[in-house]
Amino acid sequence: MVKNYMEILVDEIFQEVNIKYKVCDNKKCINDIKSVALNNLEPKYFTSAVSEGEKKAFLLDKQRRISVVASIIEAKKIICKNCRKNED
Ligand SMILES: [Zn+2]
Structure with a gap:
């Protein structure tokens, strides 16, 4: 079995x-934001043969988490431009 761990990381983050920042509660926006962010991030596939430690190291890498946060924020700017919920 192969899994894209970048997807897991994006969900988590x-x-x-x-x-923390109340990105958006709109279900459609959330899916769109995740897909835009994922398209801007490199996928990382692990098979089930890979050790838990290696997968964990991938998910906990600080630098990587920072770039995922940045991609989500960027995606939100594009997706929620016309999203009423986020207008002040
Ligand atoms: Zn939105």
């Missing part, structure tokens, strides 16, 4: 960022 989106939740964190959404709690």
Whole structure:
């Protein structure tokens, strides 16, 4: 079995960022933001043969988490431009 761990990381970080900064609660926006962010990030595939430690190291890498946060924020700017919920 092959899994894209960048996808897992984006899901995880989106939740964190959404709690802290209230990115958007619109379900359609959330999916669009994640897909735009994922298209800007390099996918990382691990097979089930890869050790848990290696997968964990990927998910916890600080520099990587920072670029995922940046990609989510960038994507939000594009996706939520016309999203009423985020207008002040
Ligand atoms: Zn939105």
